[in-house]
Amino acid sequence: MRPFSVNSLTDGKQLADIGTFESSRFLAGGTNLVDLMKHQIETPQHIIDLSRWDSANNIDETDDYYQIGAMVSNTDLANFAYQRKDLSVLSQALLSGATVQLRNRATTGGNLLQRTRCYYFYDTNQPCNKREPGSGCAALDGFNRIHAVLGTSEHCIASHPSDMAVAMTALDAQVKTINTKGDTRSIPVRELYQLPGDTPHIETVLAEDELIVAVKIPKKKRGTQTYRKVRDRSSYAFALVSVACDLTLKDGVIADISLAFGGVGTQPWHAASAEDFMRNKTASSSLYEQAVDLELNPARGAGGNDFKIPLIKRTAAFVIQQAVEHQMANPGHQGAIHAR
Ligand SMILES: Cc1cc2nc3c(=O)[nH]c(=O)nc-3n(C[C@H](O)[C@H](O)[C@H](O)COP(=O)(O)OP(=O)(O)OC[C@H]3O[C@@H](n4cnc5c(N)ncnc54)[C@H](O)[C@@H]3O)c2cc1C
Ligand code: SF4
Secondary structure, eight states: OOOOEEEEOSSGGGGGGGOOOTTEEEESSOTTHHHHHHTTSSOOSEEEEOTTOGGGGOEEEOSSEEEEETTOBHHHHHHHHHTOGGGHHHHHHHHTSSOHHHHHHOBHHHHHHOOOOOHHHHOTTSOBTTTSTTSOBTTTTSOOTTOOSBSOBTTBOOOOOOSHHHHHHHTTOEEEEEOTTOOEEEEEGGGTBOOOTTOTTOOBSOOTTOEEEEEEEEOOOOOEEEEEEEOSSSSSOOOSEEEEEEEEEETTEEEEEEEEEESSBSSOEEOHHHHHHHTTSBOOHHHHHHHHHHHHTTOOOOSTTTTHHHHHHHHHHHHHHHHHHHHHHSTTOOEESSOO
16 A cells, blocks of 8 residues: 555535645545555545544434435444335345445445446456556456446446445435535436446546535335345345336336336446336336336347346346235335335
8 A cells, every 4th residue: 555644524614624635535434445545546645534524424304305424334324224114225225235344334425436346447457447547448358247238338347336326326316515615516316427438437427526425315205115136145245236116006007116227337227218118107017028128228248247138127127026016915005025
């Protein structure tokens, strides 16, 4: 690891006092950034430690929204969401991620901004456009079983690894930020990430000096919620594919649906075309299959990950079917299918 200096923030507003932001990184739980620094993939000269920013550990609730501080741990957020029927999908997604120890340490802001798990990104002996722009992409002709099939480019096919961000996408959460000038803004999670295109090293719309302060989830009438994650092991493994779904049925018609996919996209994937196709139509297995086919139409495998296309189609159709059946048996149901 290269030498670096450290500043601590005790309040987001103190960011303005930091001055120059060149070669700086925010350190939250450190479960991703510290690894990247050890491998010299990230070599910041300056670290802004967020661990003393106490007010960012709060979760606030009003009649209209939940506001989750950036430093709320994945464990605390999962426990909070577990007790709210309208956040069930978030609790399921968080509890499917990593391990208890990691979730105790990992934060809401850090989880959203964690980097890809592409093997070649972590191997500094290999070409990687994300790590070193213009060097090439070892994954294209390499071992690409875990890589993305949606939103890829000829420069990068890395998948986004977060489970939580997939649920946040389905729930249409907003990220609140502040920068070193004190400017604040609110960005829908659905617009936070950038497709790799020919600049895969630029992953989000955030500026380098922009700090995530909180994530806001609107309160609205929600339905049956599921997060289904398919992975190589039942614990301690990233998603091969995952589906977050919130579905409301009225008189056999899909009145509302939010759908997002994990493991298959270069960003948490909002399945907007599939949602639009199904909304206000009578529920049937051919409807879900057509909707998911439509969403997956642009999907392209790179060889080792071709299996993800039929796998996500089957998983999504299964999740939707299950939610529909549950709503039929329990009209007006809100929350997880199986109370744990
Ligand atoms: C072995 C292992 C298994 C894992 N399995 C899973 C899994 O199954 N599913 C899953 O979703 N995740 C998994 N993870 C990833 C884990 O969830 C992330 O490492 C964690 O959420 C990152 O949060 P953090 O607070 O530690 O972030 P850090 O490592 O501190 O930071 C990550 C990035 O976010 C930036 N950042 C942090 N906070 C802010 C902020 N407030 N504003 C702006 N930038 C910020 C940092 O500068 C850095 O670039 C796994 C990790 C490991 C090591
Ligand atoms: S897929 Fe992206 S992260 Fe992986 S080697 Fe290629 S450019 Fe790098």
